[in-house]
Amino acid sequence: MKAIVQDRYGNADVLQLRDVDQPTAGDGEVLLQVHAAALSRGTLHLMTGEPYLLRLSFGVRKPKNPVPGQDVAGTVVAVGPNVTRFAVGDEVFGIARGSFAEYTIAREDKLAHKPPSITFEQAAAMPISGLTALRALDAAEVEAGQTVLVVGASGGVGTYAVQLAVARGAIVTGVASTRKTQLVKDLGANAVIDYTHDDFTDGSRTFDVVVAIGGMTPVKRLRRALTRTGTLIIVGGEGDARWSPGLGRQMHATLLSPFVSQRLTMVMNKEHHSGLDRLAALATEGELASFMDRPYPLAEAPDAVRHLAAGKAAGKVVITV
Ligand SMILES: NC(=O)c1ccc[n+]([C@@H]2O[C@H](COP(=O)([O-])OP(=O)(O)OC[C@H]3O[C@@H](n4cnc5c(N)ncnc54)[C@H](OP(=O)(O)O)[C@@H]3O)[C@@H](O)[C@H]2O)c1
Incomplete structure (x- = not known):
């Protein structure tokens, strides 16, 4: 599959579009075909490895997971053992492990069903x-x-x-x-x-x-x-x-x-589907929408990162896959 990969911590210049192996879903996880991903300040921190204290959890010398990106919206293409809330074909959104890619893995407790009334881009903007x-x-x-x-x-x-x-x-x-x-x-x-x-x-x-x-x-x-x-x-x-x-x-x-x-x-963010379900309900009722800057294709993810890092983004920056 195609993915954005970083071999070391750094700014947008360390990001490269490459062919890598598709991941497999483990216990309580699902494999998603990614339709859209989004950037957040947290994603930039994990990419640069700063503040340094983050590296204790995410890799001391280089990122443990070379594919950046957390926010995701996509379709379930495989489910791992003990997954009860999702089946193949479900359209979902939430927080994944490396969403700047054609496929990614997410824990089922960090995913919710995507409201049919919103696009994958709008859904990917929302989680974090x-x-x-x-x-x-x-x-x-x-x-x-x-x-x-x-x-x-x-x-x-x-x-x-x-x-x-x-x-x-x-x-x-x-x-x-x-x-x-x-x-x-x-x-x-x-x-x-x-x-x-x-x-x-x-x-x-x-x-x-x-x-x-x-x-x-x-x-x-x-x-x-x-x-x-x-x-x-x-x-x-x-x-x-x-x-x-x-x-x-x-x-x-x-x-x-x-x-x-x-x-x-x-406050600290809580990555759990209960909050995602509330966001989905508000979006369905028309009380919450995603306000997005222009979308970037996967290959232009480094430009998307530069745009957010420079403080130029208005609302969320989304990557389409
Ligand atoms: N506690 C948590 O769990 C948690 C979770 C997520 C994010 N965060 C943190 O929350 C912060 C914001 O995240 P974000 O994703 O919303 O970032 P963002 O998209 O970059 O937005 C930053 C906002 O701050 C405004 N701003 C910049 N400088 C300012 C100043 N001097 N005075 C007043 N406003 C200013 C910007 O306004 P203009 O663009 O109009 O200049 C923009 O509205 C980040 O530090 C992030 O790490 C914390």
Whole structure:
């Protein structure tokens, strides 16, 4: 089969399109014919091997799995022993082990049935970013009528977080750069703040919930955008930490929380089909859609990676196979 392969950690230049052996499904796993894959910031971290601490789990000197990519949508072509939820021919989406390829392996507990009403590209965009956004909104216990600020609204996680907050009846403000403000309005946000012109932490506006997904705004400043009893959820942000995963802000928020009137916390994504089933139901009901940049064919995966790494992507970057 054709696959994107990396023999060492590095930037997009280490990715090569090659012929490799098709994988086989083990216990509790399925073999998928991949129709679409998607990129996420996590995929870039696994590709570069930075922060270095990641290498303890994913390969010290080079990636244990040479085929990058996690998000996937495709058709089941074989099932391994003890698979109970899927059969050959099922159309699925979820998280795989090496999705930048014509075929890939996924654990059945990380897959859900693809809603018939959405395309493979739309489904592939959703798993990691959608699951993370869902965790953030659940952790914040967002309710109708609350004001919610989504920092990083134009990115992978943010495009789903805005829509999920709108679907819960919240009054949503998204933060993004100038070129992507229209996208955030299209997601259904009530207002948009352009972080390149306006300081959303100047204290002139406060919100019941702040979901911090993009940028590395310090906790002290994020708290200025919160009401006195508001909730801060830190999802991530790209720092220049090369050794550890840059969890300093999250740790700071969690340790400070018991001593202040606001609730300050962090979330970690949970890769499980229960969340994927909820995303599928929301997509079927028309409450959640994937907002995607232009798709890239498999052979152009390195360009797709460069596009995301440069911060140029609006919404999700998808690879068609
Ligand atoms: N906790 C978890 O389990 C988990 C799961 C998934 C992802 N993450 C992390 O969450 C972060 C976001 O992931 P993603 O996939 O959404 O990334 P992404 O697609 O690259 O989006 C990044 C977002 O951050 C915005 N942004 C960049 N610089 C900013 C600044 N200085 N101030 C305010 N906003 C800024 C971008 O806006 P513009 O593009 O408009 O500039 C964009 O909306 C990453 O650090 C990722 O590693 C964590």
